[in-house]
Amino acid sequence: MNDVKNILLAGVGGQGILLASEVLSEVMMMAGMDVKKNEIHGMSQRGGSVTSHVRYGDKVYSSIIPEGEVDILFSFELLETMRYLPLLREGGRVIVNSLKIAPPSVALGKQEYPADLTEEIARRVPGTTIVNGLDLALEAGNPKTVNTVLLGALSNVLDVDKELWLKALNKMVPAKLLDVNLKAFELGCNA
């Protein structure tokens, strides 16, 4: 299934990953493609590592991305990027939020957060896009719009009409948060 594209979203529970993958899937459906997305709810949402698989193309079978076939690793946190890097296909790309969230063992002083992850990721995957999501979200006016900023950055590398992204945001973001999210998306596009 060579025409199927695979995007793996990764991050930490509470970062808005599920909403981001929801918007992405909606956009691809509106673009006329077959879409599947998959993620785990339940226990892992309590501050754990979270992934969401989004696949689109003419016809998608498996909703989980076959191992080693990720086209874009779209990640909300540095350590989680590193964790799922092995799933990336050769020639795949990485879009990553330059944020560190300490896992429990690090917060408790029992382990160290790996050093120089940004450099390490960029070294392993040439052409990695690094986005300072939090700064741009603050610029947009709400720190919780990091996921929308990142979607803006992602939209740059996907061959989909920008109108569809705006349409999806209009449909899926609560009315009172729409303006700040549209601004966040725009800042992400320009990042």
Add this chain to the structure above:
Amino acid sequence: MEKVLLSGNEAIARGAYEAGVLVASAYPGTPSTEILENVIRYKEIDASWAPNEKVALEVGIGASFGGARALVTMKHVGVNVAADPLFTLSYTGVRGGLVLVVADDPELHSSQNEQDSRNYAKFSKVPMFEPADSQEALEYTRLAFEAGERFDTPMFLRSTTRISHAKSIVRLGERPADIPQPSLVRDAAKLVMLPANARKRHYVVEERLRQMEEWSCSQSFNRIEKGAGKVGVITAGVAYQYVKEVMPDADVLKIGLVYPLPKQLIRDFAASYETLYVVEELDPYMEEQIRAMGIKVIGKDKLPICGELTPGRIQKALFGKESPLEDNSPELPSRPPNMCPGCPHRGVFMELNRAKAYVTGDIGCYTLGFLPPLSAMDTCVCMGASIGNATGISKVVSEEEQRKVVAVIGDSTFLHTGINGLMDMVYNKSASTVIILDNRITAMTGRQENPTSGYMLNEQETYRVDMEQLCRSVGVEHVKVIDPYNIALTRKTIREEMARPETSVIITTRPCVLVPRDNMDKRMPLYVDHDKCTGCKACLRLGCPAISWDEEKKKSNIDKIICVGCKVCQQTCGFSAFIEYGE
């Protein structure tokens, strides 16, 4: 027709709506929970949370006997609880259609075992559909009601985590306009399962299965997809999708009704291939039946029984191709789930750890009390098991060790099946201590209402179980109700009750921090005064996600964005370093 992206669970809810379902009942359980949470959006359906799966099924059965179509949903282990009515429902059959949705959890993403519910279909002689995506989840739900009424049988619909929680494109249908009016109809020979009646019904069940098997051989939900004609694959459910991914050229017999299997169809299909695979998740359920027909297949001799299937795992098992993540083991810090900041359970587990209690645990968010640094859980078996386990272990250990035994159980789990254990404990004079962590909600599955909440699934206010009175009414004399945010009181009470040579119950009452309606008192976050912090790390024993250790400064810090101001950390600090903003 409208096209939408739906999860398997949303699609099942929609299917129930389109099937004209009037009653839905469930006990929450991952990955099934969202089905009822979506059913409640359709105002035509009376949907409610039951205290456990057995009651949920019994409510569904009653609605069916009244002539309505009824949906009952649960996770795989819920069927163990509901098995008693299930097996006899198979004999009575239905009046209105009854579909029991069971959501299995291969890989144990959020469960205590990975039992394969297809065995229940065969065991209870209840036919079972198994969809492979959201569109089929919707269609098979409708179909299950139709087939169930046609053959006078309850029906299973089996989902798995990767069906329930995956989204795919679905075409919606409509709800019928003419739904028959339910009514009381007496039919003792069919509905009163005394031996004389039930004996006759068993023959009906066997004949029904024979007829359904024959019928299903010609139905489109059991379909053959032609490939290159060299290799045959028999598969069902989500495994079908992985087969299409990994073996695009194979001829595929996709089974939609996994019980009873369409034996003649399988025989005809199998006859064309020298190499025939059976690809299924978990048990060799189809494989054993196909082998018993004398057909040679490749199945669990190569494919794994444990864990879920993935395209990569099938590749590896059948064709020896390694997948990248399996052999990759980077030394990265793991990120396990954790209790939320401000969780009222946290201080209780810290004190159980300090008291060196032997904790018989139970199923809920508080099972996370097992993880370090709280590390205060020694057993966890199933819903409600903590209390019986405490009674049993106290029977066999020394008196000194008996005093260490504490059962810990949440409010929802206690009402689910824990109350029976407490009756046994006090009736048979066990000296153990039970802690009921009462946060007024079924939290782990995503905060569903239960009989302690004061609200129903439809958000209407309702009666509330009085936990203290309930425990006293079964005979427990020593019941203490405490606020778990008060650490000194929590410590004192736990130690006193552990020492008491009689059954005692401690009820810790604090609403879940994630339920806004119960948390009207807005609290300010705290910060650490670094002049006072001595770096003793006492606060780190709480394992609160808001508290982190600064290795350079050798001091603790609080993330004010996620701190909810519970002040439990303040009480662990001997140097008054934790200060509320605004103080």
